[in-house]
Amino acid sequence: MSTPDANRSSAPPVRVVVIEDEPTITRAIADRLTAEGWDVSTALDGPTGVRTVAEVRPDVVVLDVMLPGFDGLEVCRRIQADEPVPVLMLTARDDETDMLVGLGVGADDYMTKPFSMRELVARLKALLRRVRRAAAPAPSSEAQTALELGDLMIDRAGRRVTRAGVPAHLTPTEFDLLLCLATTPGTVLTREQLLADVWDWVDATGTRTVDSHVKALRRKLGADLVRTVHGVGYALELPGSAEGEDAADGADEGAAQA
Template identity: 40%
Template sequence: MEKEARILVVDDEERIRRLLRMYLERENYDIDDAENGEVALELAQQNNYDLILLDLMMPGIDGIEVCQEVRKTKATPIIMLTAKGEEANRVQGFEAGTDDYITKPFSPREVVLRVKALLRRSSSTKFLETETSTKDVLVFQHLTIDNDAHRVTVNGTEISLTPKEYELLLYLAQSPDKVFAREQLLKDVWNYEFFGDLRTVDTHIKRLREKLNRVSPEAASTISTVWGVGYKFEAVKE
C-alpha cells in the first residue's frame, strides 16, 4: 500500500519519538526521526517531507533555528512541539515560520488530528481535493489564487507558500481594499488571541512579499501596509 505522506519527527526524547512514530505509522504515514537539530536539518534538506513535527527545546540547534533554516529553501508544513506554553514561545515559533503549535504534554490522538488537518491545508500534499473544472479561483492582474488546488501563480509561475502564508494571502485577497488590523489577522488566520507582540503578522507579510517579488514586484505590491492599522490587498481583477 502506498504511504499517505512522509513525515519527519524531531525530538530529543526517544520515548516521544517512539510514541509519535507508533501513532503516525498506524495512519500509514512514512516516518523518519531525528534526535537533535543537526540531524533534523540534514534530513530536511536532503528529503522532501510532507510535514515536520519539530521539538522547540533541544540541545545544540533548537527547533526555532531548524525552522528558520528550513524556511530559507522550503515551504514544508511544520508543527512545533514544546513543553513551554507561554505566549512568547508561541510568538517565537510563528515568527520563525511554524504553521501550528502543540504544547506538551499532548495527546497522541490530537497530534494525529492536527497532522491530518495541516496536510489537508498544505499546498504541497496529495491530500488536497482538486477538480478539473475549478470554480473557487481568484484572478487578479498579476496574481491567481486557485483555492480548489491551493495553488498561487504569479504571471503564470507557481509560488511555493507555506500553509499559513497561503491562508494569509487568501484571507486578504477575498476582501480586496478592506483594511485588516494585525489583531484581526491573528484571530482569523492563526485562530489565536495575542495580547501584545504582533510581529508574527509582520514576519509573514514580509516573507509573503519577498516570495511574490521574486517573480513580480507588481504582485508583491498588492499587499499594502496601512500604517498604524494593518494590511490590505489591493489589486485590479482581470
C-alpha cells in the same frame, strides 16, 4: 496497523520526520503516526534533524523547539531555506513570544506540551490538507482575480501579497488566513470560524493559534489591517480606513487579551 482510510487509498504513505530529543515522546509519536499508516523517520538533535529532512524529503515535520546541537528554530530556518516543508512545532512553554518566533522562521502551526496524540494527528492531517489545497490549481475565474483592498494586493494564483507596493513574505498559513479575512472585508469572523476555514480544525482548543497568526500578520503587514473584536474574533479593515487606523492603537492589546 493502518486505518481504514489508509487501506482504501492507493497513494503513497505520508512521510513525516519527528525531531524530538526526549526518546519517550519520540517513540510515542512515531508509534501513533505509524499506526496511521505513515512512514516515520526520527531524529534526537538539531543537526541530525536537518540531515534527516534533507535525506527523506518529508511531507511534514514535527519539530521540538528545545533540542541539543542547535534548537528547533535554527532547524526550521535551515530546512525552510533548503526546500519549504510544512512544520508543526512543539514547545514546552506556553509563551506567545516563542510561538511568534517559530511562525516567523517558517513554522505553520504549533502545539504546547503536554498534548494529546489524537490532537497531534488531527493537526497534522489538517496541515497536510491545507498544503494540498494550496497546491491545487484554482478555478480559472478565481485564479485570474487579484484582491485589491486599498494599498493591499493579494495575488491568489501566485500566492503573493504586497502592501503599498512592498512584498510581504507570508507563510502558507498566514496567506490562507489573510485571504479568508480579505474575502469578506469588514466582516467579523470568530476564532472558531477561522480555525475551521483556515486550519480545518474544529476544536476550540486551538484558538490561540489564530491569535498568534494574526499577530504575525500585523507585524508583516501593519497593525491597522486586522481589527480585534473583543470576545468574538477578527475582521480585516480596508487599509487606510478610519476603523482600521483606530484598530491599530489597540491591536496588540486586543490579541494579548484574547
